[in-house]
Amino acid sequence: ELSSFDVPPFHEQIATYEASLLSGRIASPLADGFILVLAVIGGWSLLRQFNAESLLVYSLLITSGILLFATLPTQWQRYLLIMQIPYSLFAGVGVNQIWIWGKKFIEQPINKKS
Numbered sequence: 001e002l003s004s005f006d007v008p009p010f011h012e013q014i015a016t017y018e019a020s021l022l023s024g025r026i027a028s029p030l031a032d033g034f035i036l037v038l039a040v041i042g043g044w045s046l047l048r049q050f051n052a053e054s055l056l057v058y059s060l061l062i063t064s065g066i067l068l069f070a071t072l073p074t075q076w077q078r079y080l081l082i083m084q085i086p087y088s089l090f091a092g093v094g095v096n097q098i099w100i101w102g103k104k105f106i107e108q109p110i111n112k113k114s
Contacts, residue, residue: 036093040093057093061086 046054064082072079 036094038094038098039087039090040094041097042092044099045093046090049089057089063089 046057061083063087068080068082
């Protein structure tokens with residue numbers, strides 16, 4: 001962080017932010033890993049059936065990612081909160097894909113061997 005932020009009132013604000021739900025961290029590796037798996041499944045699903053929605057989500061990810069890393073002086077978590085939007089969209093698509101797989105599994109006829 002910049003030296004201008006190295007003052008006690010900011011230390012308290014930073015600690016409060018990092019302990020809040022807005023920091024983007026759940027503090028559970030299991031939950032973080034689960035959401036990452038959902039996002040990967042969602043990204044794969046969007047690539048597999050590429051359409052206008054896929055283009056929108058990927059453009060949000062790529063555009064915001066490139067702009068953030070090109071313009072930010074420091075890589076502190078609060079500056080990267082905008083990346084939660086495409087990440088959440090990917091995870092949401094992942095949930096939908098798992099829902100589709102689950103419905104197909106349930107609707108699948110049971111083959112009985114006689």
